Each structure stands twice: as structure tokens, then as C-alpha cells.
Amino acid sequence: MKFDLERGQIIKGKPVADKISEKLIEEVEEINSSGKIPKLALVRVGERSDDLSYERGALNRCGKIGIDTDVIALNEDVTTDEYIKTLNRLNEDDSINGILCFRPLPKHLDENLIKYQVSPLKDVDCFNPINLAKVVEGDHGGFPPCTPTAVVEILKHYNVDLKGKNVTVVGRSLVVGKPVSMLLLNENATVTICHSKTDNLSEVCANADVLVAAVGKAKMIDDSYVKDGGVVIDVGINVDDEGNLCGDVDTEKASKKASLITPVPAGVGSVTTSILAKHVLKAYKLQNS
Numbered sequence: 109m110k111f112d113l114e115r116g117q118i119i120k121g122k123p124v125a126d127k128i129s130e131k132l133i134e135e136v137e138e139i140n141s142s143g144k145i146p147k148l149a150l151v152r153v154g155e156r157s158d159d160l161s162y163e164r165g166a167l168n169r170c171g172k173i174g175i176d177t178d179v180i181a182l183n184e185d186v187t188t189d190e191y192i193k194t195l196n197r198l199n200e201d202d203s204i205n206g207i208l209c210f211r212p213l214p215k216h217l218d219e220n221l222i223k224y225q226v227s228p229l230k231d232v233d234c235f236n237p238i239n240l241a242k243v244v245e246g247d248h249g250g251f252p253p254c255t256p257t258a259v260v261e262i263l264k265h266y267n268v269d270l271k272g273k274n275v276t277v278v279g280r281s282l283v284v285g286k287p288v289s290m291l292l293l294n295e296n297a298t299v300t301i302c303h304s305k306t307d308n309l310s311e312v313c314a315n316a317d318v319l320v321a322a323v324g325k326a327k328m329i330d331d332s333y334v335k336d337g338g339v340v341i342d343v344g345i346n347v348d349d350e351g352n353l354c355g356d357v358d359t360e361k362a363s364k365k366a367s368l369i370t371p372v373p374a375g376v377g378s379v380t381t382s383i384l385a386k387h388v389l390k391a392y393k394l395q396n397s
Contacts, residue, residue, distance in 0.1 A: 136173055145174070148178070149207050170385050188218045199225075207226055231251055232251050259376055268339050274298050275319075276301075276312060277301050277302065279324065284322040316335055318338065325346070328356050330357075330362060340362055342356055344357070345372065
């Protein structure tokens with residue numbers, strides 16, 4: 109694929125998601141023909157708008173693929189013990205193949221205790237530290253987080269060569285920054301992790317062949333952070349001063365130098381639910397091998 113170095117090419121997530129989904133539909137149809145249906149349980153506390161938005165996307169994607177879903181909506185005042193009892197019930201339910209816990213959890217819940225309660229075999233979005241350890245080890249038997257996996261799938265789909273390339277990740281969270289760095293390292297990239305305390309942040313980023321923005325600050329990344337001809341992947345989900353959904357990247361400015369750049373919305377987020385469905389099917393196979 110030849111890139112236009114003078115003008116940013118917007119690379120959307122839908123073609124990536126559709127390609128993944130097409131293969132999953134075939135596999136699920138084969139499973140359904142035997143009278144079985146893979147099933148995902150989504151555990152949500154309260155009604156946060158971002159949780160509800162992701163939930164709608166997950167239900168829609170799973171429905172199209174043929175994966176059954178069950179939403180467990182817990183009250184805002186649910187206790188840690190009640191949350192854990194819910195997880196234990198889902199762990200023991202053989203009809204449930206995957207469990208997704210919406211995060212971050214409310215502050216009154218003990219996430220450090222809860223995260224160990226999700227069965228690693230059903231933990232399709234890498235909540236349990238056992239699966240996170242597998243990401244670090246390069247063990248493909250677990251479930252890496254869906255969003256970081258979506259980043260890698262987009263880069264592969266658009267034929268971005270990662271081997272030996274300088275990749276900079278802005279953000280060090282356990283949800284995106286750290287795991288996406290490990291996944292990219294497993295693809296033989298040379299990875300630099302940056303954060304709010306990094307000296308000369310824009311200069312460090314401007315040396316990257318591939319820049320992954322996962323800092324959580326609206327339109328922070330402008331053209332000064334981007335290498336001429338570099339690839340920019342925007343993982344951020346924010347709301348700008350005018351109330352519009354936007355990413356961590358100022359797309360208009362960054363696209364002046366980037367060869368490829370993902371938009372927000374319609375970028376990484378649109379691939380994430382397909383990865384979730386893929387993980388549910390993987391969990392089904394592991395549990396029924």
C-alpha cells in the first residue's frame with residue numbers, strides 16, 4: 109500500500125470490523141448447527157452514558173454474528189460482596205462463555221478484590237491479572253484487552269509494517285497504554301511508552317513511525333507530535349468544548365503530517381466490539397474443546 113505523505117489518509121475501523129465479523133459469522137453458524145450458541149454476559153453498574161453506548165455496540169455486533177448476550181444491570185449502590193456473588197454465579201453458569209465487566213467500577217467497589225474473581229477462561233476483556241500476565245509473556249492462550257487488540261488489528265489490516273519500527277504510545281494505563289505496548293512489542297516493534305511526566309513529550313512522539321494516542325485528553329496531540337509520513341492511531345474518547353465527541357488527537361492538524369490516521373468516532377472503537385465477539389468465540393472453544 110502506497111501512502112500519500114503530503115495529506116493524511118483517514119483509515120476507518122468499519123472495514124476491519126466487517127472482515128473480522130465475516131469470519132466469525134461462519135464459525136458461529138457451524139456451532140449453531142449443532143444446537144449450541146456462544147453467549148456473552150455484560151455486567152454493568154448504574155447507567156453511565158459511555159457504558160450504555162458500548163453496551164449497545166456490543167449487543168448489536170454480537171447479534172449480527174449470532175452470539176447470545178445477557179445484560180446484568182446492577183444498582184449504583186451495589187456492594188463489593190454482591191458484585192462478587194454475581195460474578196461467581198456467571199462463572200458457574202455453563203451457558204455463559206464470556207464475561208465483560210464495565211470499567212472503571214464505582215469508587216466504592218474494591219476493584220483490586222473483584223478483578224481476581226472473574227474466571228480467567230471467561231475473562232474476555234482482560235480484567236483478571238492472570239490474563240494481563242499472559243499478554244506480557246506473549247502467551248496467546250489468554251484474552252488481551254479488546255481495545256489494544258483492535259489497535260493491532262487496524263495496523264495489520266492497513267498493511268503497516270511494525271517489525272523494527274519505532275512505535276510511541278502516549279499513556280500508561282492498564283486498560284490501554286501498557287497492554288497495547290506489550291502487544292506491539294510482541295509484533296517486533298521497538299516501543300516507547302510516554303506519559304504526562306515525560307520530558308519533551310512532543311519531540312519524543314515526533315520521532316515515532318507509529319504514534320498511539322491513549323492519554324485521555326481531548327485533541328492534545330497536534331502536528332508537532334507527528335513525524336512526517338507517520339501513522340497515528342487515536343484511542344481517545346473525549347468530549348470537546350462544544351460537546352462533540354473527539355479523540356486525543358487534533359485530527360485536522362495531525363493529518364497535515366501523518367500518512368495514515370484513525371478518526372474519532374468511527375476508528376478504533378468500531379473494531380473493539382468485533383474483537384470482543386472474537387474473544388467470546390475463543391472462550392467457547394476453550395470451554396468446549
